[in-house]
């Protein structure tokens with residue numbers, strides 16, 4: 937079974953940067969006005985899903 941990772945829903949991301957600051961694995965960068973997640977660094981901790989006020993991040997396999 938593959939582990940869940942965070943994914944950005946680009947159409948919902950408002951560019952607030954909060955998830956970028958928060959991620960303990962430094963897996964989230966900011967590109968072209970929106971957040972971008974490196975799946976190789978993401979541990980699936982879910983912190984970014986909780987902090988995003990715009991429901992722009994989901995955990996999925």
Ligand code: SF4
Pocket residue numbers: 944948949950951952953954955956970971987988989990991992993
């Ligand atoms: S917290 Fe949500 S809205 Fe803010 S940059 Fe991250 S994904 Fe975008």
Ligand code: SF4
Pocket residue numbers: 941942958959960961962963964973977978979980981982983984985
């Ligand atoms: S799930 Fe955790 S490790 Fe993955 S991008 Fe979000 S905060 Fe970072």
